[in-house]
Amino acid sequence: MSDFSRLSLNSATTKRWTLREAVDGCVRAGIPAIGPWRDRVHEAGLEEAARMIRAAGLAVSSLCRGGFLTAADADGQAAALADNRKAILEAEALGTRDLYLVVGGLPAGDRDVVAARARISDRLAELVPFAHEHGVRLLLEPLHPMYAADRALVSTLGQALDLAAPFDAADVAVAVDTFHVWWDPALREQIARAGWEGRLASYQVCDFNLPIAVDALLSRGMMGDGVIDFPTITSWVRDAGYAGPIEVEIFNQEIWDADGDKTLATMKERFTELVLPHA
Amino acid sequence: MSDFSRLSLNSATTKRWTLREAVDGCVRAGIPAIGPWRDRVHEAGLEEAARMIRAAGLAVSSLCRGGFLTAADADGQAAALADNRKAILEAEALGTRDLYLVVGGLPAGDRDVVAARARISDRLAELVPFAHEHGVRLLLEPLHPMYAADRALVSTLGQALDLAAPFDAADVAVAVDTFHVWWDPALREQIARAGWEGRLASYQVCDFNLPIAVDALLSRGMMGDGVIDFPTITSWVRDAGYAGPIEVEIFNQEIWDADGDKTLATMKERFTELVLPHA
Numbered sequence: 001m002s003d004f005s006r007l008s009l010n011s012a013t014t015k016r017w018t019l020r021e022a023v024d025g026c027v028r029a030g031i032p033a034i035g036p037w038r039d040r041v042h043e044a045g046l047e048e049a050a051r052m053i054r055a056a057g058l059a060v061s062s063l064c065r066g067g068f069l070t071a072a073d074a075d076g077q078a079a080a081l082a083d084n085r086k087a088i089l090e091a092e093a094l095g096t097r098d099l100y101l102v103v104g105g106l107p108a109g110d111r112d113v114v115a116a117r118a119r120i121s122d123r124l125a126e127l128v129p130f131a132h133e134h135g136v137r138l139l140l141e142p143l144h145p146m147y148a149a150d151r152a153l154v155s156t157l158g159q160a161l162d163l164a165a166p167f168d169a170a171d172v173a174v175a176v177d178t179f180h181v182w183w184d185p186a187l188r189e190q191i192a193r194a195g196w197e198g199r200l201a202s203y204q205v206c207d208f209n210l211p212i213a214v215d216a217l218l219s220r221g222m223m224g225d226g227v228i229d230f231p232t233i234t235s236w237v238r239d240a241g242y243a244g245p246i247e248v249e250i251f252n253q254e255i256w257d258a259d260g261d262k263t264l265a266t267m268k269e270r271f272t273e274l275v276l277p278h279a
Numbered sequence: 280m281s282d283f284s285r286l287s288l289n290s291a292t293t294k295r296w297t298l299r300e301a302v303d304g305c306v307r308a309g310i311p312a313i314g315p316w317r318d319r320v321h322e323a324g325l326e327e328a329a330r331m332i333r334a335a336g337l338a339v340s341s342l343c344r345g346g347f348l349t350a351a352d353a354d355g356q357a358a359a360l361a362d363n364r365k366a367i368l369e370a371e372a373l374g375t376r377d378l379y380l381v382v383g384g385l386p387a388g389d390r391d392v393v394a395a396r397a398r399i400s401d402r403l404a405e406l407v408p409f410a411h412e413h414g415v416r417l418l419l420e421p422l423h424p425m426y427a428a429d430r431a432l433v434s435t436l437g438q439a440l441d442l443a444a445p446f447d448a449a450d451v452a453v454a455v456d457t458f459h460v461w462w463d464p465a466l467r468e469q470i471a472r473a474g475w476e477g478r479l480a481s482y483q484v485c486d487f488n489l490p491i492a493v494d495a496l497l498s499r500g501m502m503g504d505g506v507i508d509f510p511t512i513t514s515w516v517r518d519a520g521y522a523g524p525i526e527v528e529i530f531n532q533e534i535w536d537a538d539g540d541k542t543l544a545t546m547k548e549r550f551t552e553l554v555l556p557h558a
Contacts, residue, residue: 106506111506111507111508112508113461113462113508114511117464144424144425145423145424145425145462146423146424146425146495148461148462149462149487149489149505149506150489153462154464155462155463155464156464158464159464159465162464182392182427183392183427183428183432183434184424184434185396185433185434185435185437185438185441186438208428210428210429211494211495212425212491212495214493215490216425216490216491216495226428227385227390227428228390229390229391229392232391232393
C-alpha cells in the first residue's frame with residue numbers, strides 16, 4: 001500500500017474547485033494536507049476557511065502567496081507591505097507556518113534588475129519582524145527564468161539562499177518547486193546547501209511540459225508527463241534532510257478542465273510511482 | 280556620426296534573405312560584418328559563400344552553428360561528431376575563427392540531465408583537437424533555461440565556463456547573448472570571469488519580448504522592444520575587455536515579415552542608441 005501521509009494538494013491544481021470542494025476532495029482521496037491559494041481563502045472567508053480545514057482534519061502545508069516586492073514608488077511599496085502583512089496574518093489564522101513569496105518582476109517600463117533585486121531585499125527586511133512576531137516563515141520561491149521579467153527576479157535556488165542569508169532560518173527559508181529549478185546546473189549543490197543552512201522548507205512537485213504552453217504560465221504538467229527527473233531531484237531533497245509535506249501544484253488548462261477527483265487519483269498514482277520511493 | 284565598425288548582422292535576423300541578399304544588404308547599410316547560418320551557406324555553396332562575402336569586403340564574425348552533442352547512442356554520437364567536423368571546416372573556409380555551439384537538450388524520452396551534460400563534455404573533448412588543427416574556436420552558448428530540455432542543457436554563463444575550463448581558451452570559449460542570459464543573477468561576475476579567463480569571444484544583442492511568443496523560440500526582439508537593460512550588460516561586457524564584433528541575432532516573425540533593409544536601418548538606430556555608447 002502506498003503512503004500518502006506527506007502528500008498535499010495545492011489548491012491551484014484543482015483551480016475550479018472552491019476551498020470547500022478542495023477540502024472535501026482531499027478527504028475523499030485520503031490526502032491529509034492542503035496548500036490553499038489566498039483567493040479561495042478570501043472567497044470562503046478566512047475564519048470559515050480555517051474552521052473547515054481544521055474540521056476536516058487536514059493540515060495546511062503552506063499558503064500561496066505573498067510577495068511582489070519590487071515596486072519602485074512609495075505607494076507601490078506601501079501597498080505591497082500591507083498585502084504581505086495581511087497574508088502573514090492569514091497564514092497564522094490558517095495554522096500554517098509557511099507563506100510562499102513570489103518576489104515580483106520588473107515594474108512596467110523599468111529594466112534595472114539590479115535595483116529591483118535590491119528592493120526585494122529591502123522589503124523583506126521590513127516584513128521579517130512582523131512575520132516573526134506571528135510565527136510565520138517567509139518562503140522565497142525561485143521561479144523559472146522565463147518569468148523573471150514579469151513574476152520573479154529570483155530565478156535560482158542559490159540566489160534565493162543568498163537573499164535569505166541575512167535573516168534567521170526560522171524567519172526566511174526557501175521552497176523547491178521542480179518545475180522552476182529542474183534545469184539549474186547547480187541544483188544538487190544548492191539543495192544540499194538549503195538543507196545544511198536549515199532553510200529547505202517546502203517541496204512542490206510538478207512537471208515541465210513541452211512545447212511551452214501558449215500562456216507560458218500553464219506549461220506545468222502532471223508528474224511523468226514532461227521532462228523532469230523526479231526520482232533524482234526528490235532524492236537530492238531527501239538527502240538534504242527534508243521530511244515535510246510534498247505539495248502538487250499544477251497550472252494546466254487540460255487538468256483544470258478535468259474532473260477534480262480524477263486529477264487527485266492521477267496525482268496519487270504518479271506520486272506513488274515517481275516521488276514517494278525516493279522521498 | 281555613429282560608428283558601425285563593430286556591428287554585425289547575424290543572418291537569422293533577416294531570415295528570408297539568401298546569403299547573397301544578406302551580403303548585399305550589409306554593404307548597402309554599411310554594416311561591415313556578417314554572422315551567417317549554415318543553411319544559407321549550404322544553399323549558396325561553401326566556396327561561393329566564402330568568395331561572395333570576401334568580395335563584398337565583409338568580415339565573418341562567427342558561424343552559426345554546430346553542437347547538439349547529447350545523443351546517448353553510438354550512431355547519434357557519430358553523426359553529431361561528423362556534422363560538427365563539417366561545421367569546423369566550414370568556419371575555416373569562411374575565414375571565421377568562431378563556431379557557435381548550441382550544445383543540445385535531452386534525447387527523446389530521456390530525463391537524465393546529469394548524464395546528458397557529461398556527454399556534452401565528452402563530445403567536446405573529441406572535437407577540440409580537430410577544431411584546434413583548423414584554427415577554429417568552439418563557442419559554448421548558454422541558452423535561456425526555457426530551452427534547456429529541447430535545445431541546450433547549458434543554461435548559464437558560469438556553467439559554460441565550467442564546461443570550457445579543461446580546454447585551452449584558444450580552443451573553447453563562450454558567447455554572451457543578451458536574450459539568453461539577462462536574467463542571470465550571477466551575470467556580472469560571470470562576464471568578468473569570462474574576460475579574465477580569456478574566453479569572452481562573442482557578444483550577441485537581442486531583446487527579450489513579453490509575452491513569450493506562441494512559438495517560444497520567436498520571443499527574441501529588436502533591442503529596445505523588450506525588457507533587457509542593454510547599457511548595463513554592454514558595459515559589463517566592455518569592462519571584461521571585450522572589443523570584438525557585436526552581432527544582432529533576432530528570431531521574430533514580425534521582423535522576418537518586414538523589409539530587410541528597414542530591419543537593418545532599425546538595427547543601426549537601436550545599436551547607436553542602446554549599445555554603442557556603452558561598448
